[in-house]
Amino acid sequence: MEKDIEKVLITEKEIEEKVRELGRILSKEYEGKNPLVICVLRGGAPFMTDLVRRMDIPLEMDFMAVSSYGASTQSSGVVRIVKDLDTSVEDRHVIIVEDIIDSGLTLSYLIDIIERRNAASVKVVTLLDKPARRTVDFKPDYCGFQIPDAFVVGYGLDYAEKYRNLPYIGILKPEVYS
Numbered sequence: 120m121e122k123d124i125e126k127v128l129i130t131e132k133e134i135e136e137k138v139r140e141l142g143r144i145l146s147k148e149y150e151g152k153n154p155l156v157i158c159v160l161r162g163g164a165p166f167m168t169d170l171v172r173r174m175d176i177p178l179e180m181d182f183m184a185v186s187s188y189g190a191s192t193q194s195s196g197v198v199r200i201v202k203d204l205d206t207s208v209e210d211r212h213v214i215i216v217e218d219i220i221d222s223g224l225t226l227s228y229l230i231d232i233i234e235r236r237n238a239a240s241v242k243v244v245t246l247l248d249k250p251a252r253r254t255v256d257f258k259p260d261y262c263g264f265q266i267p268d269a270f271v272v273g274y275g276l277d278y279a280e281k282y283r284n285l286p287y288i289g290i291l292k293p294e295v296y297s
């Protein structure tokens with residue numbers, strides 16, 4: 120195991136089973152709708168690419184990158200588009216894929232943008248949800264795991280851009296970030 124990890128919170132196998140289950144649910148829900156599956160870069164990439172391979176229906180993929188304004192660690196609530204979609208969302212059924220929801224700011228903003236571009240529907244699927252950290256009222260439509268307020272990395276989640284490639288969700292040793 121990676122030396123900076125204190126404990127595995129969600130194993131590779133547990134993730135795989137959950138992704139399979141979410142893929143099944145979404146395939147039923149979106150059959151015949153040719154959904155546009157949007158990955159929120161960078162953290163959402165591993166989950167999105169695994170999830171679409173568990174959806175056995177026609178779909179399209181696109182990618183978006185956003186970042187919070189301001190230098191402070193405390194998010195200002197304003198989100199800037201760093202890389203926009205290449206696809207028009209007008210009249211499309213959109214599924215936004217995220218690795219984790221913390222404050223809820225990123226997604227509240229993204230949903231707002233996509234709705235204003237006249238999508239037919241917008242839903243959010245997140246692998247992880249940390250409801251304890253919410254600053255805006257936000258609930259994902261589909262969620263893999265609700266987790267406690269711990270410093271987690273892996274399967275897309277980084278600390279200073281590291282650990283995104285771990286195949287599991289792990290809790291980082293405090294000495295790594297303190």
Ligand code: PRP
Pocket residue numbers: 159160161162163186187194217218219220221222223224225226277
């Ligand atoms: C993280 C995570 C979510 C967002 C959640 O991304 O991947 O996108 O923060 O936080 P929120 O609910 O408080 O908005 P980050 O901005 O670290 O970028 P990254 O995906 O490139 O790591």
Ligand code: MN
Pocket residue numbers: 159160161162163
């Ligand atoms: Mn992210």
Ligand code: MG
Pocket residue numbers: 162277
């Ligand atoms: Mg990050």
